[in-house]
Amino acid sequence: xAVEKRVRFRSWWLPWALVAPQLVIVLVFFFWPAAQAxxxxxxxxxxxxxxxxxxxxxxxxxxxxxxxxxxSFRVTAVFSLLVAGLGLSISLLLATMADRVIKGSGLYRxxxxxxxxxxxxxxxxxxxxxxxxxxxxxxxxxxxxxxxxNHLLDGTDALMLVVAAAVWKQxxxxxxxxxAGLQSIPKSLIEAAAIDGAxxxxxxxxxxxxxxxxxxxxxxxxxxxxxFFDTFAIIDAAxxxxxxxxxxxxxxxxxxxxxKAMDLGGSAAQSVVLMSIxxxxxxxxxxxxxxRVNY
Amino acid sequence: xxxxxxxxxxxxxxxxILGVLVIAFPVYITFIASTQTxxxxxxxxxxxxxxxxxxxxxxxxxxxxxxxEYGSRLQPALPMLTxxxxxxxxxxxxxxxxxxxxxxxxxxxxFPGRTLVFWMIFITLMLPVEVRILPTYKVVSDLGLLNTxxxxxxxxxxxxxxxFLFRQFFLTVPDELVEAARIDGAxxxxxxxxxxxxxxTTSIAALFVIQFIYGWNQYLWPLLMTTDESMxxxxxxxxxMISGGDAATEWNSVMATAMLAMIPPALVVLLMQxxxxxxxxxxxK
Amino acid sequence: MAAISLRAIxxxxxxxxxxxxxxxxxxxxxxxxEFVVIVxxxxxxKSTLLRMVAGLEEITGGEIHIGGRIVNQLEPSERDIxxxxxxxxxxxxxxxxxNMAYGLKIAKVPLDQIKARVDKAAKILELGALLDRxxxxxxxxxxxxxxxxxxxxRQPSVFLFDEPLSNLDAKLRAQTRLEIQKLHRELGIxxxxxxxxxxxxxxxxxxxxxxxxGRMEQFGTPEEVYQRPASTFVAGFIGSPPMNLLHGQADGxxxxxxxxxxxxxxxxxxxxxxxxxxxxxxxxxxxxxxxTWELQVDVVETLGAERLIYCRLGETLFTVRIDGMLPPPxxxxxxxxxxxxxxxxxxxxxxxxxxx
Numbered sequence: 001x002a003v004e005k006r007v008r009f010r011s012w013w014l015p016w017a018l019v020a021p022q023l024v025i026v027l028v029f030f031f032w033p034a035a036q037a038x039x040x041x042x043x044x045x046x047x048x049x050x051x052x053x054x055x056x057x058x059x060x061x062x063x064x065x066x067x068x069x070x071x072s073f074r075v076t077a078v079f080s081l082l083v084a085g086l087g088l089s090i091s092l093l094l095a096t097m098a099d100r101v102i103k104g105s106g107l108y109r110x111x112x113x114x115x116x117x118x119x120x121x122x123x124x125x126x127x128x129x130x131x132x133x134x135x136x137x138x139x140x141x142x143x144x145x146x147x148x149x150n151h152l153l154d155g156t157d158a159l160m161l162v163v164a165a166a167v168w169k170q171x172x173x174x175x176x177x178x179x180a181g182l183q184s185i186p187k188s189l190i191e192a193a194a195i196d197g198a199x200x201x202x203x204x205x206x207x208x209x210x211x212x213x214x215x216x217x218x219x220x221x222x223x224x225x226x227x228f229f230d231t232f233a234i235i236d237a238a239x240x241x242x243x244x245x246x247x248x249x250x251x252x253x254x255x256x257x258x259x260k261a262m263d264l265g266g267s268a269a270q271s272v273v274l275m276s277i278x279x280x281x282x283x284x285x286x287x288x289x290x291x292r293v294n295y
Numbered sequence: 296x297x298x299x300x301x302x303x304x305x306x307x308x309x310x311x312i313l314g315v316l317v318i319a320f321p322v323y324i325t326f327i328a329s330t331q332t333x334x335x336x337x338x339x340x341x342x343x344x345x346x347x348x349x350x351x352x353x354x355x356x357x358x359x360x361x362x363x364e365y366g367s368r369l370q371p372a373l374p375m376l377t378x379x380x381x382x383x384x385x386x387x388x389x390x391x392x393x394x395x396x397x398x399x400x401x402x403x404x405x406f407p408g409r410t411l412v413f414w415m416i417f418i419t420l421m422l423p424v425e426v427r428i429l430p431t432y433k434v435v436s437d438l439g440l441l442n443t444x445x446x447x448x449x450x451x452x453x454x455x456x457x458x459f460l461f462r463q464f465f466l467t468v469p470d471e472l473v474e475a476a477r478i479d480g481a482x483x484x485x486x487x488x489x490x491x492x493x494x495x496t497t498s499i500a501a502l503f504v505i506q507f508i509y510g511w512n513q514y515l516w517p518l519l520m521t522t523d524e525s526m527x528x529x530x531x532x533x534x535x536m537i538s539g540g541d542a543a544t545e546w547n548s549v550m551a552t553a554m555l556a557m558i559p560p561a562l563v564v565l566l567m568q569x570x571x572x573x574x575x576x577x578x579x580k
Numbered sequence: 581m582a583a584i585s586l587r588a589i590x591x592x593x594x595x596x597x598x599x600x601x602x603x604x605x606x607x608x609x610x611x612x613x614e615f616v617v618i619v620x621x622x623x624x625x626k627s628t629l630l631r632m633v634a635g636l637e638e639i640t641g642g643e644i645h646i647g648g649r650i651v652n653q654l655e656p657s658e659r660d661i662x663x664x665x666x667x668x669x670x671x672x673x674x675x676x677x678x679n680m681a682y683g684l685k686i687a688k689v690p691l692d693q694i695k696a697r698v699d700k701a702a703k704i705l706e707l708g709a710l711l712d713r714x715x716x717x718x719x720x721x722x723x724x725x726x727x728x729x730x731x732x733x734r735q736p737s738v739f740l741f742d743e744p745l746s747n748l749d750a751k752l753r754a755q756t757r758l759e760i761q762k763l764h765r766e767l768g769i770x771x772x773x774x775x776x777x778x779x780x781x782x783x784x785x786x787x788x789x790x791x792x793x794g795r796m797e798q799f800g801t802p803e804e805v806y807q808r809p810a811s812t813f814v815a816g817f818i819g820s821p822p823m824n825l826l827h828g829q830a831d832g833x834x835x836x837x838x839x840x841x842x843x844x845x846x847x848x849x850x851x852x853x854x855x856x857x858x859x860x861x862x863x864x865x866x867x868x869x870x871x872t873w874e875l876q877v878d879v880v881e882t883l884g885a886e887r888l889i890y891c892r893l894g895e896t897l898f899t900v901r902i903d904g905m906l907p908p909p910x911x912x913x914x915x916x917x918x919x920x921x922x923x924x925x926x927x928x929x930x931x932x933x934x935x936x
Contacts, residue, residue, distance in 0.1 A: 009486075014483060019412055037429065113565075127321060233534075236534065251426070471666075478635075478661065478683070493673040
């Protein structure tokens, strides 16, 4: 695909007029706030909230010494790995099955798509309802099977709840991409492998899976970013970050510290840390995807 | 697939059906709950898995609010649904319009600073609103846009997914079309309107679905910047309804509201499914 | 209808140390109503030249005149031209009618006139039944005709064709070639036609502009180009199978090449190192008055209506074309060939330009 176009229109003012709306919005609502986040991350409000003092990297140092912040890091890491890992494996399984059935893959696709449309906040409420210790259908079944369940008290239970909700929502997105990836593998490759004597299990691991690695990598990054950010609503709805801080992922903490605890500097510093992580992830992904596209 | 193994095909179907059931289960529960009364849900443990007969009541209260027989005051969902609908539409349409223009400029014109402009827009891809919530809140507040539709929507139009997608698409349009148009005497905007836009309908449709859902599902941002209940989108409203604790919450109304909240995006996805899937997958490339 | 004047045309891409000069100075005067074919191998600059006439490429140096006025600074739509592209360039979402009408719509031509012109073009090209269809519903040949129809309705002074037949299969190519000829006979509009195919060039051109590596090698009628090629490039490019070109030493009425000394029917134009050219179809089979050459046969190819005999001359293979009815020689045989003086072409060994 050409990166440049050979043909151009000539006008010195028109292109500026065309990009102006987006540029203005980006400048006002993106660059300006991002710059402010950077600014406030190196400032500290005094006890009365009337003055700000430049404190260099103190906020950052304080962050990384703060047990709760590090705990939040841990929670986020566990959470995103679980969400990405489970989300990818389950949807890969489903996509592989859907690719195998000649009739009906379209129907299954239609049936599996729509959790994408469910708002994370709503998903959080739904799963909360199913797992509510006293009235939830699933929690009842669990208790009946001898597995005690109370996500209001048990941090692990709470984490499992939000992981389940997050994975449930993300399955359709991953499924779509995996299915498209599988369907784009030339049938001749699979047939050649079959003639060579490889059974379906072997074929999957030696032919299909390797060819899916670009898609899988792309989805991995997307899922991790999703787990970092888009799950805020799920957590706020289902557990409110609790019990205690057991499900307070990084972005939740930013919100909490900034709006509930009113810690401007600390919250800004956290924002900056988050920004760096995302930039890193996106750059890695873009570099990798670009390389793949070029061959 | 390649070999004819009926057993394997049956297994595949079973797995898929299981998958569909698991995916559908939460929504099924929600629907069931919305058809019962709050009492039934709380007192009958576990909740029955069959539809109840309170469906009209639940939805009536959910939509229009009022004082229920338990004495609690329910916020009507209808205004919230309206807020969600308007925001989602404004975000989707606004984003598409702006991005079409920017992508057109970046691809079809050569002007000084073009690369800089492109990268500036591209960087926004990397940082979702959740990362810059505090300062963006401050900016919106300073501009006096709290509790307004403008404040709800405009900051979310800043990201570049749409611009990027359109740019990729425009690059695949054959050069000869532009040349033929030039010979025909079409200026840039004429070309844009008569040739480029009609060719972009698939991308526009796919993006509309993605952005509508993105706008409809917004939670954190409205949470921060609306304090006026009349400006709450429905996804936010639902969360607020359950803050009373398991037993105190009128689950049937909550679930009815949840069903209502799920319908418009689901409709959009289902109706535009074909374009949406194609556009989503193509946008990765 | 208009005359086209190309004066000292140059084209350079890029600037400074990274610049690439692709056209080194082309001069040509094309008369009113003439059908000129610009022909040459890939990368010779022929499309670039055409696009400069169209206004789709900037003119780095020189002037282009159309109909007496300088068009260097004019937009394509202001030059009174129409272009037919290799890939048809039809607007995919518009019907055939709308495709042809688009330019007129922009020029604010009244609707009834648009309809009249489109109908007339459709009639000439037999597109009447297809006016409501979309390009994707048409075959390659039909699409190309629509592209030509779009050009015709503009009623321009000049038609520009950019390798329009290259995307068609062989049969369609021959058919469309005839249609283009018919069109030119009927409408008589000045035309510039770019192709890399020398058969198309020879059949369509009233005059041919042969290009190589950004330079104009020869500008003349097909007859001239075939009978008196101006350089070894033109000699080898036009005519199939290509002309035999022998490097050797000339000495009076003898020419030594490939380890053999060949007698010449007339004295060479000068002595020393020269390039001798002879077309495969111009060597007579058997001794035939004038210098007789004796060459050893290497390979014989039978094509039905004709045979190609490849004879070895040192490092080179000398090709002779004979009638298919004649009995073929055996490989290894030494055969006599007759050569007539007027069939020989002489080129300078260093400049490759024609001497005689």
